[in-house]
Amino acid sequence: MTPVRNYLIDTSFSSLPVAVLFLNGRLDASNCSEVHSVFSELLRQSTSIVLDCTELEFLDSSGLGAIVSSLRKAIEAGGDLRLSGLSNNVALLFELTKAQRLFSIYNDSTAAVASFNPLKPE
Amino acid sequence: MKISSKKLGDYTILSLSGILNASSAPQLKSYLEETDFSGSLIIDLELVDFLDSSGLGILVGIARRKKAANEILKLANLNDRVKKVFEITQAYTLFDIYDEVNAAAE
């Protein structure tokens, strides 16, 4: 089952198209390679990426690994990967593995996208 | 197995003694069929060392008949071994069990 529902490019901030990738269902050892390929594709279009995890029900260490490596690729490309909509259960995995320290995490995708806006006052 | 009965107030006390198992169960069964035990009944198991599934069967049968006739049945003075059989088989849910006949007969 595909873990990626779809993605869209948010161009509400004209100078900075933000790609939003929606994760769906389970992300585990069996399908995390899909994330790798979709992500590489996405990086060509934008280096500002939001991973929305609202529909993500389950994550294991392989899935987490795919997300972390995506972060690394984004940073190497000069951009960033931010997370939104983490459920309490999935957040547990991030806390246990200390992975939550690597990411900027937001409640929803709108806030995450807005965080990329360079003109937004802090 | 020895069986005896007496009256205590409104209750009939049926005292059993020995082991209630496949060989003694029929004896109890026919005793019950021959005697009239209508009304409130207490079965005193103080002198019963042990019972098996046949013995349980007789008691369950009495409980059922008493319930159908809307009459009271209580058990009293179960020793720990007998208690365990009632607990593990879940048969205890069918009986009101007392640790003393006098308290049961109130």
Added chain:
Amino acid sequence: MKTLIIIRENAHSWLRDTFPGQHPLLVRICNKSFLEFLFDFSIIAGAREVRIVSDGDMAEIRDFCHDGGRWGLNISYATIQKSDTITQINNKNRRFYAAERIIVLDNLLFIEFNKNESYTEYLASSHVGMLLSNGQGSVYLDGADQQSILEQCGSSPHISIPELGSLPEYFRLSAEILRQGSRYILPGYSNEDGCYIGRNVVIHKGVEIKKPVIIGNNVQIMPGCVIGPEAVIGSTVIIDRESLVTGSIVMHNTFVGEQLEVKNKIASGNRLMDPATGASLQLVDAHLLSEITSEGTVYEGIVRRLVHVLAALLLFIAQLLPYLFLRPFVGEPVAGGTGHEHKTAQLFNRLSLDRFPQLFRVFSGSLRLIGSQPAVFRYAETEEWPENEMDARIVEQFCTLHSHPFGDIPLLLKALLNRKESKIAAS
């Protein structure tokens, strides 16, 4: 003074959900079961005779407590009905009461007390009746009021019953017990306040222990870990390298992987819980968090299987010819039997030939020859008296309790001979 502990089966469902497979009263808090803390209170109150009554299954409690000798107590057991009131429970345990004062602990998990204070005078001089109640459970004094001692006691030792109906409350109570460790008897050796360590605990080099901490038995803490402050580590636990456990509970039989951070959480086997948010995660990565299981006994299972297969083989040989001969005359095989059937069909069932096709499943190992459901023959069919499913289950529990692989053979013969009147359906 005696103690009566009432355990109501339908209570504490939150505890059964969070820590399944355990009786709620045997769940441990600060490495000691709730029940043992109640025993501690009983001893402090001067009551060494304890009766545990329940409307539910007490097998686990009995297995754990036996006769109470371990704590210097004399424990007995009795069953009650769900609908029984305190008065009815009193009547059913009159002999135990025997004109003494009884502290009745009704549906309680925990009593907050202080082992350094005195409770005997206070309890002896208080009036019969409700002493404490929190809506879930209560402490009730029953038995006789002893006029001569009443009103003599001036002291009022600390005693209360905390609200304990959810995981956050459990978490909070655990931290409080650990913080106020001297009030209770906590398991483990402590040569300093706030640090309790059990037997066979290996703490490797470079491990930082910050008080207050309690560690159970058979625990390994690998190098570089930081344990505490406010850490409860159960028994049979391994905390792998460089991990941090603080403000958390790691329950027994848990493996915590390396370079992890367990902060303000509860880890139990492969489950990680956050009391603050109610989140719960079952981890599938064994290297992160997993259960440490002890090897069970496989022996009995194999012997039983062998016995059943051999018996099924004999039955197969005995039934093969009659089956092939009678089967064409019977049409669809019918389980059980009624008087309206054709004579051949009756004979067919009487010889248990309707069960013949199921013998193949015994050979393949997917079905037992005789046992509780599912099985080719049910234990319940060895007796004539079961009239409904409840009766059948009583017989099955009895047989399962007293069963062993070779004992199944006489039971099988009994079931075969009993076929004529079986009112209970097969599988």
